Amino acid sequence: MNYFPDEVIEHVFDFVTSHKDRNSISLVCKSWFKIERYSRQNVFIGNCYSISPERLLRRFPCFKSLTLKGKPHFADFNLVPHGWGGFVQPWIEALARSRVGLEELRLKRMVVTDEGLELLSRSFVNFKSLVLVSCEGFSTDGLASIASNCRHLRDLDLQENEIDDHRGQWLSCFPETYTSLVTLNFACLEGETNLVALERLVARSPNLRSLKLNRAVPLDALARLMACAPQIVDLGVGSYEDEQDSESCLKLQAAIRKCTSLRSLSGFLEAAPHCLSAFHPVCHNLTSLNLSYAAEIHGSHLIKLIEHCKKLQRLWILDSIGDKGLEVVASTCKELQELRVFPTDLHGGGNTAVTEDGLVAISAGCPKLHSILYFCQQMTNAALITVARNCPNFIRFRLCILEPHKPDHVTSQPLDEGFGAIVQACKNLKRLSVSGLLTDQVFLYIGMFATQLEMLSIAFAGDTDKGMLYVLNGCKKMRKLEIRDSPFGDAALLADVNKYETMRSLWMSSCEVTLGGCKRLARKAPWLNVEIINENDNNRMEENGYEGRQKVDNKLYLYRTVVGTRVDAPPFVWIL
Amino acid sequence: MENVGVCDEFVNLKATELRLGLPGTEDGGEEERQKVSCCKSNKRAFPETEKDIESTGKTETASPPKAQIVGWPPVRSYRKNNIQTKKNESEGQGMYVKVSMDGAPYLRKIDLTVYKQYPELMKSLENMFKFSVGEYCEREGYKGSEFVPTYEDKDGDWMLVGDVPWEMFVSSCKRLRIMKGSEAKGLGCGV
Numbered sequence: 001m002n003y004f005p006d007e008v009i010e011h012v013f014d015f016v017t018s019h020k021d022r023n024s025i026s027l028v029c030k031s032w033f034k035i036e037r038y039s040r041q042n043v044f045i046g047n048c049y050s051i052s053p054e055r056l057l058r059r060f061p062c063f064k065s066l067t068l069k070g071k072p073h074f075a076d077f078n079l080v081p082h083g084w085g086g087f088v089q090p091w092i093e094a095l096a097r098s099r100v101g102l103e104e105l106r107l108k109r110m111v112v113t114d115e116g117l118e119l120l121s122r123s124f125v126n127f128k129s130l131v132l133v134s135c136e137g138f139s140t141d142g143l144a145s146i147a148s149n150c151r152h153l154r155d156l157d158l159q160e161n162e163i164d165d166h167r168g169q170w171l172s173c174f175p176e177t178y179t180s181l182v183t184l185n186f187a188c189l190e191g192e193t194n195l196v197a198l199e200r201l202v203a204r205s206p207n208l209r210s211l212k213l214n215r216a217v218p219l220d221a222l223a224r225l226m227a228c229a230p231q232i233v234d235l236g237v238g239s240y241e242d243e244q245d246s247e248s249c250l251k252l253q254a255a256i257r258k259c260t261s262l263r264s265l266s267g268f269l270e271a272a273p274h275c276l277s278a279f280h281p282v283c284h285n286l287t288s289l290n291l292s293y294a295a296e297i298h299g300s301h302l303i304k305l306i307e308h309c310k311k312l313q314r315l316w317i318l319d320s321i322g323d324k325g326l327e328v329v330a331s332t333c334k335e336l337q338e339l340r341v342f343p344t345d346l347h348g349g350g351n352t353a354v355t356e357d358g359l360v361a362i363s364a365g366c367p368k369l370h371s372i373l374y375f376c377q378q379m380t381n382a383a384l385i386t387v388a389r390n391c392p393n394f395i396r397f398r399l400c401i402l403e404p405h406k407p408d409h410v411t412s413q414p415l416d417e418g419f420g421a422i423v424q425a426c427k428n429l430k431r432l433s434v435s436g437l438l439t440d441q442v443f444l445y446i447g448m449f450a451t452q453l454e455m456l457s458i459a460f461a462g463d464t465d466k467g468m469l470y471v472l473n474g475c476k477k478m479r480k481l482e483i484r485d486s487p488f489g490d491a492a493l494l495a496d497v498n499k500y501e502t503m504r505s506l507w508m509s510s511c512e513v514t515l516g517g518c519k520r521l522a523r524k525a526p527w528l529n530v531e532i533i534n535e536n537d538n539n540r541m542e543e544n545g546y547e548g549r550q551k552v553d554n555k556l557y558l559y560r561t562v563v564g565t566r567v568d569a570p571p572f573v574w575i576l
Numbered sequence: 577m578e579n580v581g582v583c584d585e586f587v588n589l590k591a592t593e594l595r596l597g598l599p600g601t602e603d604g605g606e607e608e609r610q611k612v613s614c615c616k617s618n619k620r621a622f623p624e625t626e627k628d629i630e631s632t633g634k635t636e637t638a639s640p641p642k643a644q645i646v647g648w649p650p651v652r653s654y655r656k657n658n659i660q661t662k663k664n665e666s667e668g669q670g671m672y673v674k675v676s677m678d679g680a681p682y683l684r685k686i687d688l689t690v691y692k693q694y695p696e697l698m699k700s701l702e703n704m705f706k707f708s709v710g711e712y713c714e715r716e717g718y719k720g721s722e723f724v725p726t727y728e729d730k731d732g733d734w735m736l737v738g739d740v741p742w743e744m745f746v747s748s749c750k751r752l753r754i755m756k757g758s759e760a761k762g763l764g765c766g767v
Contacts, residue, residue, distance in 0.1 A: 074647065076650070077647035077652070134652070269658070292655070293655070293658050295658070343649060343651065344659060346649060346651065459648070
């Protein structure tokens with residue numbers, strides 16, 4: 001290859017798009033490193049504190065798309081206090097100062113501000129795509145800047161963010177001459193929407209493929225929108241609360257019939273039970289269905305809809321569908337690849353909507369299933385062993401039994417054997433979340449068999465440090481390990497410090513780790529940031545003066561970094 | 577090996593260092609495990625609790641595992657808020673309103689959220705007060721009975737039950753009054 005001119009090699013590299021592969025290419029030789037870095041278009045940074053914007057720009061001067069992730073995963077569950085970090089501002093400022101022709105910015109769990117969005121909108125002439133997932137800190141004023149200034153915007157995709165809704169006119173900030181919209185997702189906005197501006201925007205966007213509305217868009221507006229955009233591929237319904245045979249409902253049904261390209265349906269944030277029947281005509285083409293926010297729709301209506309969805313590949317649903325409903329899914333959706341079943345009752349009130357039977361039915365009926373997230377009240381080893389036998393192709397397996405420490409409800413045994421069967425059968429397993437009553441044994445199995453495992457989530461599990469050690473020693477490809485409320489301590493934490501260089505991050509909260517242990521780790525591994533998030537009332541608690549009777553609820557988060565201690569940490573975060 | 581050395585040092589360190597442990601845990605080695613909070617008390621290391629688990633699994637229900645554990649179950653707050661809102665709206669606290677009947681010695685209270693539509697509500701009221709309400713028609717109100725169901729709305733006006741959509745009624749009704757006889761004639765159709 002080295003006898004080819006650089007341009008030829010670069011052209012070959014263009015076909016290599018995955019980050020991992022490009023990283024591998026750059027390690028082959030100096031010449032490849034150089035060619036690769038100048039031609040890298042998409043940069044992925046899994047932890048925004050592992051590197052600085054300046055170093056990013058030095059290494060990849062020509063990139064067009066940047067993906068950044070900020071807070072650790074458990075921030076999704078309120079375990080990371082407000083103000084911890086993950087600020088995108090320094091990144092936007094650095095990129096704006098440089099010459100990089102940024103076209104796409106994708107952020108997850110980061111803090112974004114209106115000023116940042118304004119700067120973003122003004123600094124990059126060709127900016128095309130903004131995707132914000134689980135972010136916070138900005139308002140609809142920031143969206144107004146994006147709408148006003150990004151002439152070539154194609155995608156504005158806001159997923160589950162906390163946005164301060166000023167009920168302003170951000171939608172009317174898109175200029176009348178602007179016609180290039182492809183994706184618009186504002187489902188997470190809580191406030192009123194300017195329906196007139198929205199309808200005009202959709203009417204002048206012939207390339208619109210994906211439209212996800214918030215709950216303030218009523219049925220009659222939805223009907224009009226769909227009539228203007230029959231080319232739509234991905235629809236998020238906002239509100240659907242009219243009477244069954246109202247005029248709006250009939251108009252909507254007529255509009256839906258024309259949407260022959262519709263493949264993905266979601267939303268139903270405010271939904272009356274009867275509304276799903278309007279969508280039956282398009283069900284046979286649907287590949288993706290997300291009804292996990294439609295808490296008011298009863299299982300029977302969900303089942304009637306799903307019976308028509310023979311091509312479904314992805315299904316997100318609430319457990320109100322029940323085991324019976326899952327059996328219908330299993331017999332209807334033979335193309336199913338990904339299933340998520342979310343809980344309707346968050347406090348385990350005894351309502352056994354889905355059980356191990358539903359999971360077994362799915363595993364038996366859906367041969368292409370590779371990703372599952374399943375919330376349930378009970379599980380058995382026998383069921384898990386059956387699931388493992390039926391479905392050896394799992395890449396992601398996340399089981400959440402709502403009650404911590406709950407054993408096999410038939411045998412009262414821990415669920416070690418069940419999860420053991422899963423990791424032994426699923427040779428490609430990359431992500432695993434375990435729950436229920438578990439001893440060190442399950443971690444022995446994980447360490448032994450889960451050779452491809454990259455992410456592991458542990459809660460209320462294990463007996464001794466051995467459990468964590470089995471995982472750290474066995475799972476060579478581990479990248480993210482997050483543990484809460486499990487009895488792993490300093491011995492496990494410190495056994496192999498170099499292991500953490502091969503991982504992105506480790507989270508441990510409410511475990512047996514001590515401050516002293518963390519300090520020793522920080523001393524041994526200066527290339528790690530070892531952070532203690534201390535949520536005590538006395539933020540300035542001195543270790544030696546501590547009186548020992550107060551509640552302690554500290555969290556450990558450590559991650560590898562090439563840029564040392566971060567400077568934006570709040571007072572309650574101790575960086576050791 | 578290194579592990580042993582580390583453990584030895586920790587016996588001493590534990591006495592002096594801050595624990596990153598569960599709430600309620602104390603310094604002091606062995607004791608610390610026994611004093612831990614609810615979540616750990618179910619561990620199999622303790623024979624008593626093992627029996628609890630084997631019996632019904634429900635003997636520990638009185639306790640904390642059913643209570644709020646921070647960040648559990650692992651559902652994004654965005655999603656949690658969505659479900660919570662729906663539950664509060666639909667079943668949560670209930671919407672209790674006073675019901676008075678002309679001539680009855682005391683009032684009753686009913687929860688409007690258990691009904692899905694007007695007929696259910698009417699049946700329930702009829703049972704409660706042993707009366708019959710007439711036939712409802714939009715133009716003339718209730719025909720065929722001296723009893724007329726009315727309600728006081730948010731503005732303080734007395735309205736005829738049945739005129740507005742059910743959801744609107746539930747959200748605006750402050751109290752109910754079953755009028756009887758001549759007073760009812762103004763609202764009803766007359767017998």
